[in-house]
Amino acid sequence: xxxxxxxxxxxxxxxxxxxxxxxxxxxxxxxxxxxxxxxxxxxxxxxxxxxxxxxxxxxxxxxxxxxxxxxxxxxxxxxxxxxxxxxxxxxxxxxxxxxxxxxxxxxxxxxxxxxxxxxxxxxxxxxxxxxxxxxxxxxxxxxxxxxxxxxxxxxxxxxxxxxxxxxxxxxxxxxxxxxxxxxxxxxxxxxxxxxxxxxxxxxx
Ligand code: ATP
Ligand code: MG
Numbered sequence: 224x225x226x227x228x229x230x231x232x233x234x235x236x237x238x239x240x241x242x243x244x245x246x247x248x249x250x251x252x253x254x255x256x257x258x259x260x261x262x263x264x265x266x267x268x269x270x271x272x273x274x275x276x277x278x279x280x281x282x283x284x285x286x287x288x289x290x291x292x293x294x295x296x297x298x299x300x301x302x303x304x305x306x307x308x309x310x311x312x313x314x315x316x317x318x319x320x321x322x323x324x325x326x327x328x329x330x331x332x333x334x335x336x337x338x339x340x341x342x343x344x345x346x347x348x349x350x351x352x353x354x355x356x357x358x359x360x361x362x363x364x365x366x367x368x369x370x371x372x373x374x375x376x377x378x379x380x381x382x383x384x385x386x387x388x389x390x391x392x393x394x395x396x397x398x399x400x401x402x403x404x405x406x407x408x409x410x411x412x413x414x415x416x417x418x419x420x421x422x423x424x425x426x427x
Pocket of ligand 2: 270271272390391
C-alpha cells in the first residue's frame, strides 16, 4: 500500500471513530421506550408507500398491524391487495368512497368518514396493535369531515407501546406539533406531469 493510501486509511479510521462516538452518545441519550407517532406529509410521491414499508417491518417481527385507508380508492391498491390476500393477520379497513371530486357528495363522505373513524378508534384503543396506519387521514381534517380535536386526542391517548403512522398532504400545525416524527416528502418532479401514466405496482 502506498504511503498516501495508508494516510487516507488512517484519516478514515479516525473520522469513523469520532462518528461512532457521536452515534453512541445519541443512542445513550435516547432512553425513552414507547410507541412513536409519525406524520408523512408533503406534496411529493412516497408517503403511503413509506407507511406500507413500516407495515412490512412490523410484520417481520410478528407484530400486530392495523391499516385504515381514508378517502381514496374505490378499488384496492397493490399493497392492500397483498395485505388482504397474503397477510390475513393484518386488519385492513378502507373507506372506499373514492375521490371527493368523484363522489361529489359531502354528506355521504362525512358519514363514511365517521364510520371509518369508528374503525380507527377500535385500533387506537386496543393495546394488541403494535402499529396502526391511518393512510390519507389528513384530508379528513382538511375537509373537516372529522373533528380535529377528537382525532388528536385519540392519537395522544393510544396505548403507550403502540405506534401510529398518519399520511397525507397538509395535516395542520396542531397535528404536526403533536406527532413525534414529521417527514415532508418534497415534490421535485413527478412522472405524471411529464405525461407518463400512473403505473401498476409503482403508483397504485
Ligand atoms: P405513494 O402511494 O406512491 O407513496 P403518496 O402517498 O405520497 O404516494 P398520494 O397523494 O397519496 O401520494 O397520491 C398517490 C398517487 O398519486 C400515486 O399514484 C402517486 O404516484 C401520485 N402522486 C403522488 N405525488 C404526486 C405528485 N406530486 N404529482 C403527481 N402525482 C403524484
Ligand atoms: Mg398516499
